[in-house]
Amino acid sequence: MRLLKGLAILALAIAFTIPVYAETQSIKLSGDLAVRYISRDNYDFNAQDDETADTDASYFMTNAEVQLDADLTDNVAVTIRMVNQHDWNVSDITEATNNHTDYDPNGAISAGGLDGPLDNYGEFDVLVDLAYVTLKEFFFTPLTVRIGKQDLWFGKGFIIGANYEDPNGQISADEFTSFTSFKAIRATWDMEPWTFDGVFAQIEENEVQADDDEQLYGINVGVDLSEYKNAEVELYYWYVKDDEIPNYNTSRENRIHCVGARGSYDPHEDITLWGEIAYQGGNYIANAVQEQPRLRHAWAADIGIESRLWEEQYAWRPVIGAEYIFYSGQNDHDPTGLGEDWHGWDRMFRGKVDSAIHEWYNVFYTNGMPTTDRADTNLHQLILMGTIQPMDNLTVDGRYIRFRAHENAFDYGVGAGQQEKHIGDELDVELTYEYTEDVTFGLLTAWFWSGEYYAVPEDVPSTTLPQGGANRLNSKSVASEVVASCKVTF
Helix, strand or coil: CHHHHHHHHHHHHHHHHHHHCCCCCEEEEEEEEEEEEEEEECCCCCCCCCCCCCCCEEEEEEEEEEEEEEECCCCEEEEEEEEEEEECCCCCHHHHHHCCCCCCCCCCCCCCCCCCCCCCCHHHCCEEEEEEEEECCCCCCCEEEEEEEECCCCCCCCCECCCCECHHHCCCCHHHCCECCEEEEEEEEEECCEEEEEEEEEEECCCCCCCCCEEEEEEEEEEEECCCCCEEEEEEEEEEEECCCCCCCCCCCEEEEEEEEEEEEEEECCEEEEEEEEEEEEEECCCCCCCCCEEECEEEEEEEEEECCCCCCCCCCCEEEEEEEEECCCCCCCCCCCCCCECCCCCCECCCCCCCCHHHECCCECCCCCCCCCCCCCEEEEEEEEEEEEECCEEEEEEEEEEEECCCCCCCCCCCCCCCCEEEEEEEEEEEEECCCCEEEEEEEEEEEECHHHCECCCCCHHHCCCCHHHCECCCCEEEEEEEEEEEEC
């Protein structure tokens, strides 16, 4: 409560300061407070863990946000949002600095597990998540410019949607971070039914005086065709210039050119179809000593259907759907492979989340498999989903997801390579109860059943297994998660 009160006081102080410098037309104060209890089991997909490799976790966490929106002079507005997020396992600064030094501050599951607070006291920080100015009718009536730390989300968030950050390692479950914004400049030209967006974002500013930054540039063109069966279409081009890896053999660094198209429409008033396809070109450099860059040629696609045919016919208002997602993959994991193109899809800044567990594998969590085998590349993903409302204020969402590798995974050191492509299956069930208009309770339960992809053949010598795989013989298992939450919005 003291934390929330402190955030509110800070926002009010800012609000009362603004009139000194600019005419304030109106001020809106809003925010939310979310408390979660998280329980996890077998998050390394390894049923043969011993007691010294504990990858289970059970703890509470809190996200508190206060946002100030101020309308200044005509067509000028400012938005500032302050956030604190923290696990409850730190009670004071002394405990944070002196105890549990085995904790991994990057949020990955390590030999020490997820049972200790951070080695610094970043969990006590109140940080800026959003801080931008909006200039409407900027020189021209249809042009709006937004400058500063802001959210970016285009289409379904398949390519650009979230820049996941956990400042100072504040929380253990990084997928629940409140920090997903971009330091960006966005210009929007609204010529109904057409919308043109131009974006520049500074992703990493590693050294002010060095050319080692990561930047994002993009153009997104959308057209609203809602009069034609509620249709919409988007075309886009995104360019990532990543100079973070200093390469000693070539001046060329990582480059991603991503072009794509997305569309949706309703062939029937109660049926929606959507699809998106994207291609990545450019070059790929894995480390500082790679002799020459590898050319990128990667693809991704997302197609789906939602049916609301029975929503009005039955009291429980059922909605069902299906979705298929594809990310191209690399059939070898030699990052310095010369003369070969790189086909592994790069997730870029995807905000679209499809599963509770496997979505984050080797993104935020590790389990002993090579880090080049990620949950956002080299993948076929089939999703069956449904929603019902047993009560007016209770919603139940369910998803069954089947994962399959696109290319062979990796070589065990015996020259054969991984042949099994069934990665696993996941079931997510989430209950949402609206206690009042302001208070919502949630319960997420998820299970991931690992497939033959994770079962190392018994005849493979353990000494040849990559990244801790010596303990992974026939290690298929079930990973599970329970997340109970209470969220208040004001």
